[in-house]
Amino acid sequence: MIDHKDLRAAAEPTGPEPAADRTAVPPTLLDQMGGPMGFVYSTVPVVVFVAVNAVLPLAATVGVSVAVAVALTGFRLLRGERFSSAVGGLLGIAAAVGIVLWTGSAKDFFVIGIWAAAAGFVIASASLLVRRPLTGVVWNLVHGGKHPWRDDAVALRAHDIATAAAALVFGTRFVVKEWLYLADSTTWLAVAKIVLGTPLTVLAALVVVWAFRRTTKRFIVQP
Incomplete structure (x- = not known):
């Protein structure tokens, strides 16, 4: 005969959770x-x-x-x-x-990055002009596309700032690199690509993460 008490006891945890589960740390922005x-x-x-x-x-x-x-x-x-x-x-x-x-031409090694920066600037800026900041659109898509984030002044302002930060990064990259491209300075194009690459991306990403978290706190019910 099956003892239901024994079944319940077997289903319950018999010891502390593994240390890995208790101490797991989510990846940082730099890790991602x-x-x-x-x-x-x-x-x-x-x-x-x-x-x-x-x-x-x-x-x-x-x-x-x-x-x-x-x-x-x-x-x-x-x-x-x-x-x-x-x-x-x-x-x-x-x-x-x-x-x-x-x-x-060696300088054309950088041309894809130059025009990608131009495209990013145009898209981000256009989204601000039509009052649909790009980072807010992305946040909403990630969370099911059903949140009225544009009706919330705090969330909209946060994504205005985040999208403006992204547009500034893209615009800076395009202006500096295009100027160096027209000056035929391949070496300085390399310097600009490095200096305006990961460091600026990290700074802009921090602002975007801030906007995402701010919006999530306002619309996503925390358990």
């Missing part, structure tokens, strides 16, 4: 962006391209850059990174050097 190594991954291909281009013909520079990008991708995969993240960097380098081979 790849941590310090994420900055390295985005910097190495740029430095290699510019340094090699200073001493070798353009075709050789492209070959070395692709070889380094492949090696870096293999290293990231061996470290257990997601396939999409690791290969995404390789595809970006492949696209950049493809344009260089097509145009025959």
Whole structure:
């Protein structure tokens, strides 16, 4: 005969929760962006391209850059990174050097980033002009697309600020890089890409996270 008391006892936990469950710490913003190594991954291909281009013909520079990008991708995969993240960097380098081979100009290694910044600035700015700040639209989509966040002055203001921060980053990148591009300064384009890359992205992301959390507290019922 089955003893129901025994069944209930078996279903209940018999000891403390594993330490890993009690002490699990959610990833930080820097962790989600790849941590310090994420900055390295985005910097190495740029430095290699510019340094090699200073001493070798353009075709050789492209070959070395692709070889380094492949090696870096293999290293990231061996470290257990997601396939999409690791290969995404390789595809970006492949696209950049493809344009260089097509145009025959080293400075065109940076042209994708320049026009991506321009597109980001236009989209973010346009969303502010039509009173649908981009970060708020994204927040709402992530949370089911059913929250009247635009009717809440606090949430709308937070996303105005966050979207304006993103537009400022995109606009700064475009203006500085386009100026250096027109000045044919490949070396300074590399410097600008590094300085205006991860550091500015982290600053803008902090503002966006602040807006997300502020909106979540106002619309999502906490357990």
